[in-house]
Amino acid sequence: MKKQIRVSQWVLGPLRWIRKIRGFRIVYTPLLAIVIFTAVMGIILGTLQLQEKNQQEAALFRELVFAKQRIQLRFSNNTDSLLIMSRDIASSGDDGKVRSNVLQQAEALLGNAHEISKLLWINKNNEVQWVAQANRNKRDLILSDINGSDQGNRIKEALRKTINISHATGQPAYSQFIVLNDPEGEKASSDTKVVFWQVIPIFGGNENLGEIAVLYTAQGILDMIPAELKAQYRFTLVTDNERILAISSDRTTPKRSFSNQTSLDIGVLSPNLTLRIDTYPAPTNLTFRMLVGVVLGLSAFVIWSLWSVLKQMQVRQEAEANLKLETNFRNAMEDSTPVGIRGHDMDGRITYVNKAFCEMTGWQEKNLIGLKPPFPFWPDDKKTAQEEQMNLALDPQNHDAMRSGIRGIIVRHDGTPIDTRTFIAPLVNEKGIQTGWVTSVIDITDSTKAREELAASQERFITVLEGLDAAVSVVSIETGALLFANRFYRERFGNDSKGHFDLVGGEMAHHAMQELTEESGDRNPGIPPSALYQESESEEIQPSDESGKWYEVRRRFIPWIDEHMAQLLIATDITVRKEADELSRQQEEKMQFTSRLTTMGEMASSLAHELNQPLSAISNYCMGVVKRLQGAGDSDMSREILPALEKASEQAIRAGTIIQRIRGFVKRSEPQREMTSITEIINDAVGLLEIEANRHRLSIVSSIAENLPEVPVDPVLILQVLVNLLKNALDSVREAYPSSSRWSAPPVKIAADLDTSTFPAMLRIQVSDTGGGIAESVIDRMFEPFFSTKAEGMGMGLNICRSIIESHHGRLWAKNQMDPERTKLAGCAFTILLPLESEVNRETENERNSQTKPS
Known part of the structure; x- marks a missing residue:
């Protein structure tokens, strides 16, 4: 009986307290609501007044x-x-x-x-x-x-x-x-x-x-x-x-x-x-209507809030029911899948594992939850590497790991290793904030073994083909896609089928192959004709690419692994043999050139001997006329005619000197060097060609650096080189500009300065024009003997110019110039480099310096 009384007291005591709390809520809730409402009204009034004052002060400050x-x-x-x-x-x-x-x-x-x-x-x-x-x-x-x-x-x-x-x-x-x-x-x-x-x-x-x-x-x-x-x-x-x-x-x-x-x-x-x-502030008193409106608004707001709370509770209960259903479905799905699933927080700590992952590793859920890397199911010798790999995969910027997954090894609780592939996805909460990661682990041990065996078999086959010094390629006849290519093919033709078709005759050959297989397939459906398997005769083919290689090509048709027809091609590089044949042909042409050069040298020597006498006679006649005019005492005639006759005599002597120099050059004699001012040579060259330039409505401009030193050169031969280069430049500009617009053509430029980029420094002479430039196929051969782009040219001018410059131990080359947009050629520039001192003086100076060195 006493025990029943104690139980009743323990049960009725809490019930009495619950009734008191409920009665207190019923009685004092309205009073509490009125107090709260009054306080809220006072706070609102004070806040509005303060806010208005702050707004006015803020506006005033702005x-x-x-x-x-x-x-x-x-x-x-x-x-x-x-x-x-x-x-x-x-x-x-x-x-x-x-x-x-x-x-x-x-x-x-x-x-x-x-x-x-x-x-x-x-x-x-x-x-x-x-x-x-x-x-x-x-x-x-x-x-x-x-x-x-x-x-x-x-x-x-x-x-x-x-x-x-x-x-x-x-x-x-x-x-x-x-x-x-x-x-x-x-x-x-x-x-x-x-x-x-x-x-x-x-x-x-x-x-x-x-x-x-x-x-x-x-x-x-x-x-x-x-x-x-x-x-x-x-x-x-x-x-x-x-x-x-x-x-x-x-x-x-x-x-x-x-x-x-x-x-x-x-x-x-x-x-x-x-x-x-x-400023004059506006009145801030609130009216009674405003206060009533606030009260009514608050009352309506309270009613609406109660109704909203009820609706929200209904929605929440419905959401909880859906969530429970979704949770049950997710648990059932996770328990049925063989894929192991782990959940991680932002620090990598395990927050969830499914049943499949526990079975895969042999560890229980309670032993895995809360673990941080390195995990106990990782191999001991690879824990550091796999931890770094996991940190890299959990990087939000590493999208490759999310798409393709990462490979790894898991050690079961009994020590058995398992090959796995892990896929990672970010875990985002209802606010769109990432709270962790979800990883899916798949056991790929069996598929990895099968792939390794297949890869070993394929590697042996590929090793044999990769070691061949011939291009081996297989192309689908239907699609034209490259099905296989060995190392030699990839290095020469890339990773597409373009090189294959270049070797068999291009796209037309591909269409012909397609028509042939279609016709043969119609005759013998399912079985390719025996003619398709016959190997073709070898052909020597040069592809249309820029490599210039020659190949000996053999090809045949074969059935591919998908039972579609394909073409097998084997191409052997025979470029060395072709180059040997071409070299033999060039040697024969050079022998013919040598014979022509010998004949030209003999003719030049004969012409020089025959022309010296009439040139001497011209000079003597001019000087005789000069003396007769000087003795006549006619000052007007002397002033007008004597200078022209003296220049004619000087040019005749100069022509004879040029012929003697060329004759000596043909005989391989050294140029007659003397210390000469390059400025005088350039001025003489410009003076000789100014008349011809003006006749064609063109001009020549010279730019010579100050204080250039004298150089040991043969002035006559160097002058002949500059005249030849300037004349070629004038011809290039004349061909590029029609006669009606040559008055606006840029002038031909000749410049001289010191090139300090070499050691020792050298004298640099540059002749440039704004003509049509020189084609790339011509610029490599323009200095060869008997090579000319002019119909009336002999092809010896530039060859002799380079020989003269090289006999002075200098260099001569040409380079095209581009327009400012770099879209087309805009002229050519010839550059001459001449040493500032002769080789004999340099050797003497070196010997003197070596003798003065202490022993």
Whole structure:
């Protein structure tokens, strides 16, 4: 009986407390709601008033900052304009046009900047050069008539002090504020005008050339503020000692107005200004209707909130039921799949494992949850490597691991290794935030063994084919795709079937193969005809690529593993044999060239001997005529004819000298070198070809560096080389430009300077034109004997030029030039490099230096 009483007390005690709590909730809940509502109303009223006040103060501060920024920007722009005018004045010197332009800039600045009343240019002697003044109203006109008055003296004294400050600092400076009275002598706040100077120094190098002085008005500073702001707020300019300089409106503000102020930093050495803003705030009392509306709104909001809570509870219960169903379905699906599934947090700690993973590893769920890498089911000797691999796979940027997975090894609890492939996906919560990772582990031990056996068998077969020094390829006849290619084929033709078709005759051969197989298939469906398996005879084929290789090709048709017809091709490189045949042919041609050169040398020697006598006679006849004319005493005739006859005699002698040099060159004699100025040789070459150039409406321009040293060359032979190169350049330009437009053609250029990129330095001569350039197929053979692109040419000019330069131990080559867009050829440049001293002098100098070295 006592036990039953104790049990009843234990059961009835909590029930009594539950009834008390329920009664308390029923009785005191409305009262608590009223108290909360009253407190909320008070808080709302105070918050609204405070918020409104803060909004007005914030708006006032924004407008003040906007006005400050506008004023500072205007002063910065004015200073930049004045600095530009000071630099123009410093660089103009005595140029009156530039000074007139500066004055126009000053007047334009005064037209735009209403805060500037006057602008002066003062020279270094403190003399006013010119004055630019804005005549906007009567008040500004008064400022122009202050000379001689007390106000004028105060303004001049302030200007003088500001100039001294600018001189001392080397920067723009501002003066103190100057208060001007009304012209009638009455001083009133509405008629008082405050001005100050800004001085911009003018420097020419390190010399002070004067100043630009600008007279600002304090009222003009307030004019920078937009009119709509001044209509809503009152702006005041005050100094540090609270002295008012300018005010935008004379209206007084009530006690409840809001006010704010900020400092105006308009320059490095500027007067201290403070911008103050005042406003008239709107009334902030809340009406009874507003209060009623708030109460009704809150009541409606409470009812709506209760209804929303009920609906939300229903939705939540439905979501919980769906979630439970989804969870049961997921658990059933995870238990039925053979794929092991793990869950990890962002630190890699295991947060979930399914039944299949536990069976795969032999570990229980309680032993795996909470583990961090390295895991106990990893091999001991590969834990570090697999941990690094896992960290790399868990990187959100590593998308390859998510798509293709990562291979690894898992050791079962009994020590048996398992090959696995793991796929990774991010785990995202309902807020779209990643909270971890989900990994799926698949056992690939059996498939890995099968693949390894197949790979070993294929590797043996591929090794044999890869070791062949012939290209082996198989191409599908239906699709034209490359089915197989060995190493030799890939190195020569790439990884597509283009090289295969190049070796068998191109796409036309492919279409022919398709038609042949279709016809044979119609005759013998399912069984390829025996003719298709016969191997073709070998052919020597050169593909259409740029390699220039020759191949001996054998091909046949074979059935591929998918029972479709394919073509097998074996191509052996026979380029070495072809090159040997070509080399033999070239040797025969060179023997023919040598024979022609020998014959030409004999003819040149005979011509030189035969031409020397008539050239000597021409020179003697010219000199005889010269002496006869000199003895006749006719000064007009001597002045007009004698120079021409003397030049004719000189050219005849020069022609004979050239012939002698060429004859000696043909006989392989050394050039007759002497220390010669290359400038004279270039001038002679230009002078010889100027007449021909002018005849074709062309021109030649020479560019010779100063102080070029003399070089040991044969001047006649070098002159002959330059004449030949210049003539070729003129011909190239003449062919590129029609006769009607040659007057606008660029000139042929010849330049000479030192090439210091080589050691020792060499003399560089360059002849360049803007013709059509030289084709790449020609530029490699243009120096060969008997090779010419001209119908009337013998093909020996450039060959002789290179031989002359090489006999001087120099170099001669040609290079095409491109247009600025690098789309087509735009001329050619021939470059000559000549040593600055002969080989004999260099060897003597080396011997002398070796003898002077200490033993």
